[in-house]
Amino acid sequence: MAKNPKAADSRRGRPPTRRPQPRRAKAVPAASSADIEDLAPAVPGAAGAAAAAPAVLRAQLLRWYDAHRRDLPWRRASGGEEERAYAVWVSEVMLQQTRVPVVVGYYERWMARWPTVRSLAAATQEEVNEMWAGLGYYRRARFLLEGAKQIVEKGEFPRTASALREVRGIGDYTAGAIASIAFNEVVPVVDGNVVRVISRLYAISDNPKESSTMKRFWEIAGQLVDPSRSGDFNQAMMELGATLCSKSKPGCSGCPVSSHCQALALSLENPSVKVTDFPRVVPKTKPRSDFAAVCVVQIAQGLEEEVTDAKGTDNLFLLIKRPEEGLLAGLWEFPLVLVEEGKTDSLNRRKAMDKYLTKLLSIDVGWKSDVILREDVGEHVHIFSHIRLTMYVELMIINLKDGVDRLCKKEDDSTKLKFTNESSVESMGLTSGIRKVYNMVKAFKEKRLSVSEKGLVPTRKRSRRLK
Secondary structure, eight states, rough: OOOOOTTTTOOOOOOOOOOSEEEESSSSSSSSOOOTTTTOOOTTTSSSHHHHHHHHHHHHHHHHHHHHHOGGGGGGOSOOOOOOHHHHHHHHHHTTOOOOHHHHHHHHHHHHHSSHHHHHSSSOOOHHHHHHHHHHHHHHHHHHHHHHHHHHHHHHHOHHHHHHTSSSSSSSHHHHHHHHHHHHHHOOOOOOOHHHHHHHTTTTSTTTOOOHHHHHHHHHHHSSSSSSSSSHHHHHHHHHTTTTTTSSSOOOGGGGTGOHHHHOOOOHHOOOOOOOGOOOOOOOOOOEEEEEEEEEEEEEEETTEEEEEOOOOOOEEEEEOOOEEEEEEEETTTOOEEEEEGGGGGGHHHHHHHHHHHHHOOOOTTEEEEEEEEEEEEEEEESSEEEEEEEEEEEEEEEEETGGGGSSOOOOOOOTEEEHHHHHHHHSOHHHHHHHHHHHHHHHHHHTOSSSEEEEEEEEOOOOOOO
């Protein structure tokens, strides 16, 4: 689960791309882009200093970029064009909605494990999810793997923006970044940083969320892109937006293209106008509120009913795989069921959870098994880009004298659920929200440890049965 969906602004950069014969793209990308869903174009008719002197602007911006670009691992990518293209692709996908300092570590671990597109294509979704855990927006990881398999199946890495857009998960922005940076195709890129730079250069005050205006941003970017150093120019635009031309504290005095900036000129003429007025800040849609009961089911195998080992290797946890489509598709979590806002009390939550577990597993705890502990642990609020999810967490420990294989009345579908020991849960790639739930349960059990019997959780036998 993503922690920080607002952080698209603090990015980007790539290795210099100076190739002798750049290719001019036939067309500017279409109006919308799957990579930067929150962007929109400027209004028609924008004109000014930037349009009047594109060659000067390009030269000034590239000189600044050559001198001040940040030293980031994906800028040091070595090898041939396909290796650079793969590095650009991985870094760009990771950088969507995630800040550069967070991405650096993930990128280095990823490339150490899967240094080429062929090595990635041989990975499993489980392995990719584990490596991705904590970055959020897990759909991106699934598309990376699917795209890698598609490229390997075709036998070569696409070299143009139009061909790259045929790859699963690659939209206009990512296609433009790969094509220009790795293959020197003369195509623009437009992300949140570029929108901010262009809207200030042209003093564009219109709503950047309006989908009908996205095309204009791409047109302006296409007019500005340097024909001989397209990749470097695109990186320079993004670098400028991520550093000097920031959202709230632009460093106009150090900006290499401030002489072309109409927003700055307007602010100097009129004290009521600020550079930060551009682009217009549009209030975000309030996320909907959802509520869920989460039950961490621990199977205490072969232990006495009066005590449950808090750290023993015999303990197993029940994990459920989410559907392959929709939110957090294909990821593992503890049993979770949505409840109505008016039914978040303990009784109603447990009724909903019992019904879910009975349907899922045909649990019969009265058959050579007992619920020896069932207590509420606490609440955790997790924020998605469009959902505010309140999770009510409980711990249920079941003692099974006949082992896990007798837990269910019917054969389990191992692709949808599994029983995992504690050490595996500690190391597996859980989403940040589910990891928080697990840590809450760990802390809850630690508090129950007796001072004299460190490592044991004293419990009293419960007679409650699942209904």
